[in-house]
Amino acid sequence: MSGLIALDWGTSSLRAFRFDDTGRLAETRARPWGIRHLPEGGCDAALAGIAAGWPALPRLACGMVGSRNGWREMAYLDLPADAAQLGKALGSVRAADGMDVHLVPGLRDPHGPDVMRGEETQLFGALARRPELAAASTFILPGTHSKWAVVRDGAVRGFRTLMTGELFAVLRQHSILGATGAEAADDAAAFARGVAAARDSGGAGAFSRLFSTRALMLDGALAPASAPDYLSGLLIGEEFRAALADGLARRDTRLQLIGEAALCERYRRAAALFDIELPAPIEDAAAHGLWRLATQAGLVSIHTRESRAC
Amino acid sequence: MSGLIALDWGTSSLRAFRFDDTGRLAETRARPWGIRHLPEGGCDAALAGIAAGWPALPRLACGMVGSRNGWREMAYLDLPADAAQLGKALGSVRAADGMDVHLVPGLRDPHGPDVMRGEETQLFGALARRPELAAASTFILPGTHSKWAVVRDGAVRGFRTLMTGELFAVLRQHSILGATGAEAADDAAAFARGVAAARDSGGAGAFSRLFSTRALMLDGALAPASAPDYLSGLLIGEEFRAALADGLARRDTRLQLIGEAALCERYRRAAALFDIELPAPIEDAAAHGLWRLATQAGLVSIHTRESRAC
Structure with missing residues:
Protein backbone atom coordinates (compact mmCIF):
# COMPACT_ATOMS: atom_id res chain seq x y z
CA MET A 1 0.00 0.00 0.00
CA SER A 2 1.29 3.43 -0.90
CA GLY A 3 0.06 6.99 -0.50
CA LEU A 4 0.71 9.93 1.83
CA ILE A 5 -0.44 11.40 5.09
CA ALA A 6 -0.24 15.17 4.56
CA LEU A 7 -0.40 17.47 7.58
CA ASP A 8 -1.26 21.18 7.48
CA TRP A 9 -0.12 22.06 10.99
CA GLY A 10 -0.53 25.65 12.07
CA THR A 11 -0.62 27.64 15.28
CA SER A 12 -4.22 26.97 16.18
CA SER A 13 -5.32 23.96 14.13
CA LEU A 14 -4.15 20.70 12.59
CA ARG A 15 -5.59 19.22 9.42
CA ALA A 16 -4.66 15.82 8.02
CA PHE A 17 -5.21 14.53 4.49
CA ARG A 18 -4.82 10.93 3.42
CA PHE A 19 -3.90 10.49 -0.23
CA ASP A 20 -4.09 7.14 -1.98
CA ASP A 21 -1.33 6.03 -4.31
CA THR A 22 -2.94 7.70 -7.31
CA GLY A 23 -2.77 11.08 -5.62
CA ARG A 24 -6.49 11.07 -4.90
CA LEU A 25 -7.49 12.79 -1.66
CA ALA A 26 -9.23 9.92 0.14
CA GLU A 27 -9.98 11.42 3.57
CA THR A 28 -9.65 14.70 5.49
CA ARG A 29 -9.62 15.20 9.25
CA ALA A 30 -9.32 18.32 11.41
CA ARG A 31 -8.46 18.77 15.09
CA PRO A 32 -7.94 21.92 17.20
CA TRP A 33 -4.36 20.80 17.90
CA GLY A 34 -2.29 23.67 16.58
CA ILE A 35 1.21 23.89 18.02
CA ARG A 36 -0.07 26.28 20.69
CA HIS A 37 -2.94 23.99 21.59
CA LEU A 38 -1.38 20.53 21.61
CA PRO A 39 -3.02 17.69 23.54
CA GLU A 40 -1.17 16.00 26.39
CA GLY A 41 1.68 14.10 24.82
CA GLY A 42 2.51 16.95 22.46
CA CYS A 43 3.10 16.55 18.73
CA ASP A 44 3.41 12.77 18.97
CA ALA A 45 0.02 12.42 20.63
CA ALA A 46 -1.57 14.83 18.15
CA LEU A 47 -0.20 12.89 15.19
CA ALA A 48 -1.25 9.52 16.62
CA GLY A 49 -4.70 10.90 17.37
CA ILE A 50 -5.43 12.50 14.03
CA ALA A 51 -4.02 9.59 11.99
CA ALA A 52 -5.66 6.86 14.11
CA GLY A 53 -6.68 3.89 12.01
CA TRP A 54 -4.81 5.08 8.92
CA PRO A 55 -2.13 2.84 7.33
CA ALA A 56 1.56 3.51 7.99
CA LEU A 57 2.24 5.88 5.09
CA PRO A 58 4.95 8.49 4.51
CA ARG A 59 4.11 11.68 6.36
CA LEU A 60 4.76 15.26 5.32
CA ALA A 61 3.86 18.34 7.37
CA CYS A 62 3.93 22.08 6.65
CA GLY A 63 3.28 25.19 8.73
CA MET A 64 4.24 26.36 12.18
CA VAL A 65 5.07 22.77 13.17
CA GLY A 66 8.46 23.61 11.63
CA SER A 67 8.97 26.76 13.70
CA ARG A 68 11.00 27.37 16.85
CA ASN A 69 7.96 26.56 18.97
CA GLY A 70 6.93 23.61 16.81
CA TRP A 71 8.20 20.03 16.60
CA ARG A 72 11.54 20.85 15.05
CA GLU A 73 12.79 24.19 13.81
CA MET A 74 13.41 24.16 10.06
CA ALA A 75 15.61 26.94 8.67
CA TYR A 76 13.87 29.12 6.09
CA LEU A 77 14.74 28.61 2.44
CA ASP A 78 15.74 31.88 0.77
CA LEU A 79 14.00 33.20 -2.34
CA PRO A 80 13.80 32.66 -5.22
CA ALA A 81 12.43 29.15 -4.68
CA ASP A 82 10.50 26.75 -6.90
CA ALA A 83 8.84 23.44 -6.03
CA ALA A 84 11.92 21.38 -6.91
CA GLN A 85 14.14 23.43 -4.61
CA LEU A 86 11.60 23.28 -1.80
CA GLY A 87 11.20 19.51 -2.29
CA LYS A 88 14.97 19.10 -1.90
CA ALA A 89 15.00 21.16 1.30
CA LEU A 90 12.66 18.98 3.36
CA GLY A 91 13.80 17.92 6.80
CA SER A 92 12.42 15.36 9.18
CA VAL A 93 11.82 14.48 12.80
CA ARG A 94 11.54 10.97 14.23
CA ALA A 95 8.13 10.39 15.82
CA ALA A 96 7.49 8.17 18.86
CA ASP A 97 6.09 5.46 16.55
CA GLY A 98 9.57 5.08 15.06
CA MET A 99 8.72 6.60 11.67
CA ASP A 100 9.79 9.97 10.34
CA VAL A 101 7.62 13.00 9.85
CA HIS A 102 9.02 15.05 6.99
CA LEU A 103 8.81 18.81 7.35
CA VAL A 104 8.52 21.57 4.74
CA PRO A 105 10.75 24.58 5.49
CA GLY A 106 9.26 28.06 5.32
CA LEU A 107 10.46 30.68 2.86
CA ARG A 108 12.42 33.84 3.55
CA ASP A 109 12.45 36.91 1.36
CA PRO A 110 15.84 38.48 2.12
CA HIS A 111 14.69 41.75 0.56
CA GLY A 112 12.18 42.44 3.38
CA PRO A 113 13.25 40.52 5.30
CA ASP A 114 9.98 38.66 5.46
CA VAL A 115 9.06 35.06 6.24
CA MET A 116 6.25 32.55 5.70
CA ARG A 117 5.54 29.04 7.02
CA GLY A 118 2.77 27.04 5.43
CA GLU A 119 1.82 29.50 2.72
CA GLU A 120 4.74 28.29 0.53
CA THR A 121 3.03 24.89 0.42
CA GLN A 122 -0.29 26.48 -0.48
CA LEU A 123 1.43 28.41 -3.27
CA PHE A 124 2.85 25.27 -4.84
CA GLY A 125 -0.47 23.49 -4.36
CA ALA A 126 -2.18 26.33 -6.21
CA LEU A 127 0.39 26.12 -9.01
CA ALA A 128 -0.16 22.33 -9.20
CA ARG A 129 -3.86 22.87 -9.66
CA ARG A 130 -3.53 25.85 -12.00
CA PRO A 131 -0.25 25.46 -13.91
CA GLU A 132 -1.17 28.34 -16.22
CA LEU A 133 -0.55 30.74 -13.31
CA ALA A 134 3.09 29.73 -12.95
CA ALA A 135 4.46 32.09 -15.60
CA ALA A 136 3.55 35.38 -13.90
CA SER A 137 1.04 35.90 -11.10
CA THR A 138 0.60 37.55 -7.74
CA PHE A 139 -1.13 35.42 -5.14
CA ILE A 140 -3.11 36.79 -2.21
CA LEU A 141 -3.44 34.51 0.84
CA PRO A 142 -5.77 36.30 3.27
CA GLY A 143 -5.58 35.51 6.95
CA THR A 144 -4.28 36.52 10.36
CA HIS A 145 -1.08 37.43 8.57
CA SER A 146 -2.03 37.90 4.93
CA LYS A 147 0.61 37.20 2.33
CA TRP A 148 1.00 38.75 -1.11
CA ALA A 149 3.41 36.61 -3.13
CA VAL A 150 4.88 37.25 -6.56
CA VAL A 151 5.48 34.16 -8.74
CA ARG A 152 7.46 34.23 -11.99
CA ASP A 153 8.45 31.17 -14.05
CA GLY A 154 7.24 28.77 -11.36
CA ALA A 155 9.34 30.31 -8.56
CA VAL A 156 8.33 32.54 -5.66
CA ARG A 157 10.30 35.78 -6.25
CA GLY A 158 9.10 37.99 -3.41
CA PHE A 159 6.36 38.37 -0.85
CA ARG A 160 5.06 40.63 1.85
CA THR A 161 3.16 39.96 5.08
CA LEU A 273 -13.90 48.75 -5.49
CA PHE A 274 -10.39 49.12 -6.91
CA ASP A 275 -11.73 48.03 -10.34
CA ILE A 276 -9.91 44.72 -9.96
CA GLU A 277 -11.85 41.57 -10.81
CA LEU A 278 -10.60 38.61 -8.79
CA PRO A 279 -11.51 35.06 -9.89
CA ALA A 280 -12.83 32.54 -7.37
CA PRO A 281 -10.21 31.39 -4.85
CA ILE A 282 -8.21 28.20 -5.03
CA GLU A 283 -9.22 26.09 -2.03
CA ASP A 284 -7.51 23.10 -0.34
CA ALA A 285 -4.20 24.40 -1.66
CA ALA A 286 -2.21 23.10 1.34
CA ALA A 287 -3.24 19.48 0.73
CA HIS A 288 -2.36 19.64 -2.95
CA GLY A 289 0.91 21.41 -2.18
CA LEU A 290 1.92 18.71 0.29
CA TRP A 291 1.21 16.01 -2.29
CA ARG A 292 3.18 17.90 -4.92
CA LEU A 293 6.20 18.41 -2.64
CA ALA A 294 6.05 14.76 -1.52
CA THR A 295 6.23 13.57 -5.12
CA GLN A 296 8.94 16.13 -5.86
CA ALA A 297 10.96 14.77 -2.92
CA GLY A 298 10.38 11.13 -3.87
CA LEU A 299 8.46 10.37 -0.66
CA VAL A 300 5.72 8.85 -2.76
CA SER A 301 5.70 7.25 -6.18
CA ILE A 302 2.65 7.91 -8.28
CA HIS A 303 0.81 4.91 -9.58
CA THR A 304 -1.71 5.47 -12.31
CA ARG A 305 -4.92 3.51 -11.99
CA GLU A 306 -3.74 1.32 -14.87
CA SER A 307 -0.40 0.38 -13.25
CA ARG A 308 -2.17 -0.30 -9.97
CA ALA A 309 -4.42 -2.77 -11.74
CA CYS A 310 -1.41 -4.85 -12.84
CA MET B 1 -10.78 87.07 46.32
CA SER B 2 -10.83 86.24 42.64
CA GLY B 3 -9.12 83.69 40.41
CA LEU B 4 -9.97 80.37 38.73
CA ILE B 5 -9.95 76.65 39.41
CA ALA B 6 -9.07 75.09 36.07
CA LEU B 7 -9.63 71.36 35.55
CA ASP B 8 -7.99 69.23 32.86
CA TRP B 9 -10.22 66.18 33.19
CA GLY B 10 -9.49 63.26 30.91
CA THR B 11 -10.26 59.57 30.70
CA SER B 12 -7.60 58.37 33.08
CA SER B 13 -6.48 61.39 35.10
CA LEU B 14 -7.62 64.68 36.61
CA ARG B 15 -5.39 67.72 37.03
CA ALA B 16 -6.42 70.89 38.80
CA PHE B 17 -4.79 74.34 38.55
CA ARG B 18 -5.50 77.26 40.86
CA PHE B 19 -4.95 80.65 39.26
CA ASP B 20 -4.85 83.83 41.30
CA ASP B 21 -6.59 86.96 40.07
CA THR B 22 -3.56 88.10 38.10
CA GLY B 23 -3.63 84.94 36.01
CA ARG B 24 -0.64 83.50 37.85
CA LEU B 25 -0.66 79.71 38.24
CA ALA B 26 -0.49 79.41 42.03
CA GLU B 27 -0.89 75.66 42.58
CA THR B 28 -1.22 72.40 40.64
CA ARG B 29 -2.66 69.10 41.83
CA ALA B 30 -3.10 65.73 40.10
CA ARG B 31 -5.25 62.72 40.96
CA PRO B 32 -5.86 59.42 39.10
CA TRP B 33 -9.57 60.29 38.89
CA GLY B 34 -10.22 60.28 35.15
CA ILE B 35 -13.86 59.80 34.18
CA ARG B 36 -13.26 56.06 33.90
CA HIS B 37 -11.60 55.91 37.31
CA LEU B 38 -13.76 58.13 39.48
CA PRO B 39 -13.76 57.74 43.28
CA GLU B 40 -16.92 56.77 45.12
CA GLY B 41 -19.25 59.75 44.83
CA GLY B 42 -18.38 60.31 41.18
CA CYS B 43 -17.48 63.66 39.66
CA ASP B 44 -18.71 65.61 42.70
CA ALA B 45 -16.46 63.66 45.05
CA ALA B 46 -13.49 63.99 42.69
CA LEU B 47 -13.96 67.75 42.45
CA ALA B 48 -14.37 68.18 46.21
CA GLY B 49 -11.31 66.02 46.80
CA ILE B 50 -8.94 67.68 44.39
CA ALA B 51 -10.02 71.23 45.30
CA ALA B 52 -10.05 70.63 49.06
CA GLY B 53 -8.96 73.72 50.97
CA TRP B 54 -9.08 75.99 47.93
CA PRO B 55 -11.32 79.08 47.97
CA ALA B 56 -14.71 79.08 46.23
CA LEU B 57 -13.59 80.27 42.80
CA PRO B 58 -15.16 79.96 39.35
CA ARG B 59 -14.42 76.53 37.89
CA LEU B 60 -13.79 75.57 34.28
CA ALA B 61 -13.13 72.03 33.03
CA CYS B 62 -12.04 70.60 29.67
CA GLY B 63 -11.60 67.08 28.33
CA MET B 64 -13.60 63.88 28.45
CA VAL B 65 -15.54 65.22 31.44
CA GLY B 66 -17.72 66.80 28.73
CA SER B 67 -18.30 63.53 26.86
CA ARG B 68 -21.24 61.13 26.88
CA ASN B 69 -19.61 59.17 29.69
CA GLY B 70 -18.49 62.26 31.58
CA TRP B 71 -20.32 64.68 33.86
CA ARG B 72 -22.47 66.26 31.19
CA GLU B 73 -22.31 65.74 27.45
CA MET B 74 -21.35 68.92 25.62
CA ALA B 75 -22.09 69.05 21.88
CA TYR B 76 -19.01 69.55 19.73
CA LEU B 77 -18.38 72.98 18.23
CA ASP B 78 -17.85 72.79 14.46
CA LEU B 79 -14.74 74.17 12.78
CA PRO B 80 -13.51 76.76 12.07
CA ALA B 81 -13.32 77.89 15.70
CA ASP B 82 -11.28 80.56 17.48
CA ALA B 83 -10.92 81.25 21.20
CA ALA B 84 -13.76 83.78 21.23
CA GLN B 85 -16.19 81.33 19.66
CA LEU B 86 -15.13 78.56 22.00
CA GLY B 87 -15.44 80.90 25.02
CA LYS B 88 -19.02 81.68 23.98
CA ALA B 89 -19.88 77.99 23.66
CA LEU B 90 -19.14 76.96 27.25
CA GLY B 91 -21.79 75.02 29.12
CA SER B 92 -22.12 74.18 32.79
CA VAL B 93 -23.25 71.60 35.27
CA ARG B 94 -24.39 72.27 38.85
CA ALA B 95 -22.14 70.54 41.38
CA ALA B 96 -23.29 69.14 44.72
CA ASP B 97 -21.76 72.15 46.48
CA GLY B 98 -24.32 74.38 44.75
CA MET B 99 -21.85 76.08 42.42
CA ASP B 100 -21.47 75.57 38.68
CA VAL B 101 -18.66 73.82 36.91
CA HIS B 102 -18.27 75.33 33.46
CA LEU B 103 -17.39 72.95 30.65
CA VAL B 104 -15.45 73.48 27.42
CA PRO B 105 -17.02 71.76 24.39
CA GLY B 106 -14.85 69.68 22.12
CA LEU B 107 -14.32 70.52 18.45
CA ARG B 108 -15.62 68.69 15.39
CA ASP B 109 -14.04 68.82 11.97
CA PRO B 110 -16.97 68.14 9.66
CA HIS B 111 -14.58 67.37 6.83
CA GLY B 112 -13.37 64.13 8.45
CA PRO B 113 -15.52 63.86 10.39
CA ASP B 114 -13.13 63.98 13.30
CA VAL B 115 -13.45 65.08 16.93
CA MET B 116 -11.32 66.24 19.86
CA ARG B 117 -12.03 66.89 23.54
CA GLY B 118 -9.39 68.62 25.62
CA GLU B 119 -6.89 69.26 22.85
CA GLU B 120 -8.85 72.37 21.72
CA THR B 121 -8.07 73.91 25.12
CA GLN B 122 -4.40 73.00 24.79
CA LEU B 123 -4.34 74.60 21.34
CA PHE B 124 -5.68 77.91 22.64
CA GLY B 125 -3.34 77.71 25.62
CA ALA B 126 -0.43 77.27 23.24
CA LEU B 127 -1.61 80.26 21.18
CA ALA B 128 -1.92 82.33 24.37
CA ARG B 129 1.66 81.55 25.26
CA ARG B 130 3.00 81.89 21.72
CA PRO B 131 0.80 84.41 19.86
CA GLU B 132 3.21 84.52 16.94
CA LEU B 133 2.04 81.00 16.01
CA ALA B 134 -1.58 82.09 15.49
CA ALA B 135 -1.16 83.27 11.89
CA ALA B 136 -0.30 79.92 10.33
CA SER B 137 0.90 76.79 12.13
CA THR B 138 0.30 73.08 12.40
CA PHE B 139 0.28 71.74 15.93
CA ILE B 140 1.13 68.17 16.88
CA LEU B 141 -0.33 66.86 20.14
CA PRO B 142 1.14 63.38 20.67
CA GLY B 143 -0.72 60.87 22.79
CA THR B 144 -3.02 57.86 22.89
CA HIS B 145 -4.91 59.58 20.10
CA SER B 146 -2.46 62.04 18.56
CA LYS B 147 -3.91 65.14 16.94
CA TRP B 148 -2.49 67.16 14.08
CA ALA B 149 -4.28 70.52 13.97
CA VAL B 150 -4.03 73.29 11.40
CA VAL B 151 -4.39 76.85 12.73
CA ARG B 152 -4.81 79.89 10.48
CA ASP B 153 -5.55 83.45 11.69
CA GLY B 154 -6.12 82.30 15.25
CA ALA B 155 -8.75 79.70 14.35
CA VAL B 156 -8.53 75.91 14.18
CA ARG B 157 -9.29 75.10 10.53
CA GLY B 158 -8.87 71.31 10.42
CA PHE B 159 -7.42 68.40 12.31
CA ARG B 160 -6.86 64.69 12.15
CA THR B 161 -6.63 62.02 14.84
CA LEU B 273 14.77 61.86 10.18
CA PHE B 274 12.32 63.64 7.86
CA ASP B 275 14.66 66.67 7.83
CA ILE B 276 12.14 68.58 9.93
CA GLU B 277 13.47 70.50 12.90
CA LEU B 278 10.86 70.78 15.65
CA PRO B 279 11.29 73.36 18.42
CA ALA B 280 10.87 72.38 22.07
CA PRO B 281 7.27 71.58 23.01
CA ILE B 282 4.84 73.91 24.71
CA GLU B 283 4.03 72.39 28.09
CA ASP B 284 1.14 73.02 30.51
CA ALA B 285 -0.94 74.17 27.57
CA ALA B 286 -4.22 72.92 29.07
CA ALA B 287 -3.89 75.13 32.15
CA HIS B 288 -3.14 78.22 30.10
CA GLY B 289 -5.93 77.40 27.68
CA LEU B 290 -8.44 77.11 30.50
CA TRP B 291 -7.37 80.50 31.87
CA ARG B 292 -7.63 82.06 28.43
CA LEU B 293 -11.10 80.63 27.77
CA ALA B 294 -12.26 81.68 31.25
CA THR B 295 -11.22 85.28 30.60
CA GLN B 296 -12.75 85.12 27.11
CA ALA B 297 -16.04 83.95 28.66
CA GLY B 298 -15.96 86.55 31.42
CA LEU B 299 -15.73 83.95 34.19
CA VAL B 300 -12.79 85.84 35.66
CA SER B 301 -11.75 89.44 35.48
CA ILE B 302 -8.06 90.03 35.30
CA HIS B 303 -6.60 92.32 37.91
CA THR B 304 -3.17 93.67 37.25
CA ARG B 305 -0.91 93.80 40.28
CA GLU B 306 -1.32 97.59 40.21
CA SER B 307 -5.11 97.55 40.28
CA ARG B 308 -5.05 94.91 43.02
CA ALA B 309 -2.91 97.22 45.11
CA CYS B 310 -5.60 99.89 44.98
Missing part, protein backbone atom coordinates in the same frame (compact mmCIF):
# COMPACT_ATOMS: atom_id res chain seq x y z
CA LEU A 162 0.27 42.24 6.09
CA MET A 163 -1.07 41.80 9.61
CA THR A 164 -4.64 42.52 8.55
CA GLY A 165 -6.42 39.73 10.40
CA GLU A 166 -4.49 40.17 13.62
CA LEU A 167 -4.91 43.96 13.54
CA PHE A 168 -8.65 43.55 13.08
CA ALA A 169 -8.83 41.16 16.03
CA VAL A 170 -6.77 43.25 18.46
CA LEU A 171 -8.50 46.51 17.49
CA ARG A 172 -11.90 44.89 17.92
CA GLN A 173 -11.09 43.25 21.23
CA HIS A 174 -8.75 45.71 22.89
CA SER A 175 -9.12 49.21 21.41
CA ILE A 176 -11.71 51.96 21.61
CA LEU A 177 -12.79 50.96 18.08
CA GLY A 178 -14.26 47.75 19.45
CA ALA A 179 -16.00 49.31 22.42
CA THR A 180 -19.34 49.67 20.70
CA GLY A 181 -21.44 47.60 23.07
CA ALA A 182 -23.37 46.34 20.04
CA GLU A 183 -23.62 42.93 18.41
CA ALA A 184 -21.90 42.98 15.05
CA ALA A 185 -24.28 43.25 12.12
CA ASP A 186 -23.49 41.90 8.65
CA ASP A 187 -23.37 45.19 6.76
CA ALA A 188 -21.96 44.98 3.24
CA ALA A 189 -22.45 48.72 2.71
CA ALA A 190 -20.36 49.55 5.80
CA PHE A 191 -17.66 47.19 4.54
CA ALA A 192 -17.65 48.91 1.15
CA ARG A 193 -17.50 52.30 2.85
CA GLY A 194 -14.42 51.21 4.81
CA VAL A 195 -12.75 49.92 1.64
CA ALA A 196 -13.48 53.22 -0.09
CA ALA A 197 -12.06 55.20 2.85
CA ALA A 198 -8.79 53.27 2.58
CA ARG A 199 -8.72 53.59 -1.23
CA ASP A 200 -9.41 57.33 -1.10
CA SER A 201 -6.81 57.98 1.62
CA GLY A 202 -4.26 58.33 -1.18
CA GLY A 203 -0.64 58.28 -0.13
CA ALA A 204 -1.55 58.87 3.53
CA GLY A 205 -3.03 55.42 3.96
CA ALA A 206 -5.56 53.85 6.29
CA PHE A 207 -3.50 54.22 9.49
CA SER A 208 -4.49 57.86 9.34
CA ARG A 209 -8.15 56.91 8.86
CA LEU A 210 -8.54 54.32 11.65
CA PHE A 211 -10.08 56.82 14.04
CA SER A 212 -12.80 57.56 11.48
CA THR A 213 -14.44 54.33 12.72
CA ARG A 214 -15.01 56.05 16.06
CA ALA A 215 -15.65 59.56 14.73
CA LEU A 216 -18.36 58.32 12.34
CA MET A 217 -20.07 56.53 15.21
CA LEU A 218 -19.96 59.63 17.44
CA ASP A 219 -21.32 61.58 14.47
CA GLY A 220 -24.29 59.23 14.18
CA ALA A 221 -23.13 58.36 10.66
CA LEU A 222 -22.16 54.75 11.39
CA ALA A 223 -24.26 52.34 13.45
CA PRO A 224 -22.20 50.72 16.24
CA ALA A 225 -23.28 47.30 14.98
CA SER A 226 -21.80 48.14 11.57
CA ALA A 227 -18.46 49.38 12.89
CA PRO A 228 -16.76 45.94 12.63
CA ASP A 229 -17.60 45.70 8.93
CA TYR A 230 -16.39 49.27 8.34
CA LEU A 231 -13.11 48.50 10.13
CA SER A 232 -12.74 45.25 8.21
CA GLY A 233 -13.21 47.16 4.95
CA LEU A 234 -10.71 49.80 6.01
CA LEU A 235 -8.03 47.17 6.75
CA ILE A 236 -8.65 44.93 3.72
CA GLY A 237 -8.91 48.01 1.50
CA GLU A 238 -5.55 49.12 2.87
CA GLU A 239 -4.02 45.84 1.63
CA PHE A 240 -5.04 46.67 -1.93
CA ARG A 241 -4.10 50.35 -1.65
CA ALA A 242 -0.65 49.51 -0.28
CA ALA A 243 -0.09 46.66 -2.75
CA LEU A 244 -0.89 48.97 -5.65
CA ALA A 245 1.36 51.70 -4.23
CA ASP A 246 4.13 49.18 -3.68
CA GLY A 247 3.99 47.60 -7.13
CA LEU A 248 3.08 44.19 -5.62
CA ALA A 249 -0.06 44.46 -7.70
CA ARG A 250 -0.53 46.48 -10.86
CA ARG A 251 -3.82 46.83 -12.63
CA ASP A 252 -2.49 44.47 -15.33
CA THR A 253 -1.17 41.91 -12.83
CA ARG A 254 -2.77 38.49 -12.79
CA LEU A 255 -4.05 38.27 -9.21
CA GLN A 256 -5.25 35.02 -7.65
CA LEU A 257 -6.71 34.36 -4.22
CA ILE A 258 -5.85 31.24 -2.23
CA GLY A 259 -7.92 30.42 0.83
CA GLU A 260 -11.23 29.83 2.45
CA ALA A 261 -14.29 30.96 0.50
CA ALA A 262 -15.96 33.36 2.96
CA LEU A 263 -12.85 35.41 3.75
CA CYS A 264 -11.80 35.41 0.09
CA GLU A 265 -15.23 36.74 -0.84
CA ARG A 266 -14.48 39.86 1.25
CA TYR A 267 -11.27 40.33 -0.71
CA ARG A 268 -13.14 39.97 -3.99
CA ARG A 269 -15.62 42.65 -2.90
CA ALA A 270 -12.78 44.94 -1.83
CA ALA A 271 -10.90 44.36 -5.09
CA ALA A 272 -14.01 45.29 -7.09
CA LEU B 162 -3.98 59.30 14.60
CA MET B 163 -4.32 56.37 16.97
CA THR B 164 -0.57 56.01 17.41
CA GLY B 165 -0.40 55.62 21.18
CA GLU B 166 -3.32 53.22 21.40
CA LEU B 167 -2.02 51.15 18.47
CA PHE B 168 1.37 50.88 20.13
CA ALA B 169 -0.23 49.74 23.38
CA VAL B 170 -2.55 47.11 21.87
CA LEU B 171 0.12 45.75 19.54
CA ARG B 172 2.58 45.49 22.42
CA GLN B 173 0.14 43.87 24.81
CA HIS B 174 -2.02 41.75 22.56
CA SER B 175 -0.30 40.98 19.24
CA ILE B 176 2.54 38.74 18.15
CA LEU B 177 4.73 41.88 17.91
CA GLY B 178 4.71 42.17 21.69
CA ALA B 179 5.40 38.50 22.38
CA THR B 180 9.13 38.93 22.72
CA GLY B 181 9.55 37.64 26.24
CA ALA B 182 12.19 40.33 26.79
CA GLU B 183 12.28 43.42 28.96
CA ALA B 184 12.13 46.53 26.79
CA ALA B 185 15.50 48.20 26.31
CA ASP B 186 15.90 51.91 25.60
CA ASP B 187 17.32 51.70 22.10
CA ALA B 188 17.46 54.98 20.19
CA ALA B 189 18.97 53.27 17.15
CA ALA B 190 16.07 50.81 16.94
CA PHE B 191 13.63 53.73 17.22
CA ALA B 192 15.41 55.55 14.38
CA ARG B 193 15.37 52.38 12.30
CA GLY B 194 11.60 52.09 12.76
CA VAL B 195 11.12 55.74 11.79
CA ALA B 196 13.23 55.19 8.66
CA ALA B 197 11.24 52.07 7.74
CA ALA B 198 8.02 54.10 7.85
CA ARG B 199 9.58 57.01 5.95
CA ASP B 200 10.98 54.73 3.27
CA SER B 201 7.74 52.78 2.83
CA GLY B 202 6.70 55.44 0.32
CA GLY B 203 3.07 55.45 -0.68
CA ALA B 204 2.52 51.98 0.75
CA GLY B 205 2.85 53.13 4.34
CA ALA B 206 3.77 51.52 7.63
CA PHE B 207 0.73 49.20 7.84
CA SER B 208 2.52 47.14 5.23
CA ARG B 209 5.73 47.20 7.29
CA LEU B 210 4.34 46.26 10.73
CA PHE B 211 5.32 42.62 10.34
CA SER B 212 8.93 43.65 9.77
CA THR B 213 9.13 44.00 13.57
CA ARG B 214 8.67 40.25 13.82
CA ALA B 215 10.60 39.29 10.69
CA LEU B 216 13.67 41.27 11.78
CA MET B 217 13.60 39.50 15.16
CA LEU B 218 13.33 36.05 13.53
CA ASP B 219 16.17 37.11 11.24
CA GLY B 220 18.37 37.91 14.23
CA ALA B 221 18.58 41.51 12.98
CA LEU B 222 16.59 43.08 15.82
CA ALA B 223 17.04 42.22 19.48
CA PRO B 224 13.71 41.31 21.15
CA ALA B 225 14.39 43.93 23.83
CA SER B 226 14.66 46.58 21.10
CA ALA B 227 11.45 45.60 19.31
CA PRO B 228 9.27 48.06 21.29
CA ASP B 229 11.46 51.00 20.25
CA TYR B 230 11.46 49.83 16.64
CA LEU B 231 7.66 49.55 16.68
CA SER B 232 7.36 52.95 18.35
CA GLY B 233 9.54 54.45 15.62
CA LEU B 234 7.51 52.75 12.90
CA LEU B 235 4.23 54.18 14.26
CA ILE B 236 5.49 57.69 15.04
CA GLY B 237 7.34 57.76 11.71
CA GLU B 238 4.07 56.84 10.04
CA GLU B 239 2.46 59.97 11.54
CA PHE B 240 5.00 62.16 9.78
CA ARG B 241 4.91 60.17 6.53
CA ALA B 242 1.11 60.32 6.39
CA ALA B 243 0.96 63.98 7.42
CA LEU B 244 3.38 64.90 4.65
CA ALA B 245 1.44 62.78 2.13
CA ASP B 246 -1.81 64.35 3.28
CA GLY B 247 -0.66 67.96 3.16
CA LEU B 248 -1.24 68.36 6.93
CA ALA B 249 2.45 69.16 7.10
CA ARG B 250 4.60 70.51 4.32
CA ARG B 251 8.31 71.00 4.60
CA ASP B 252 7.69 74.76 4.81
CA THR B 253 4.93 74.41 7.44
CA ARG B 254 5.55 75.87 10.86
CA LEU B 255 5.19 72.80 13.09
CA GLN B 256 4.85 73.03 16.86
CA LEU B 257 4.59 70.26 19.44
CA ILE B 258 2.31 70.53 22.46
CA GLY B 259 2.68 68.03 25.26
CA GLU B 260 4.81 66.26 27.77
CA ALA B 261 8.57 66.52 27.27
CA ALA B 262 9.61 62.84 27.07
CA LEU B 263 7.00 61.83 24.48
CA CYS B 264 7.57 65.03 22.50
CA GLU B 265 11.28 64.26 22.42
CA ARG B 266 10.48 61.07 20.48
CA TYR B 267 8.55 63.14 17.96
CA ARG B 268 11.46 65.56 17.61
CA ARG B 269 13.84 62.68 16.91
CA ALA B 270 11.41 61.23 14.36
CA ALA B 271 10.95 64.61 12.69
CA ALA B 272 14.71 65.00 12.34
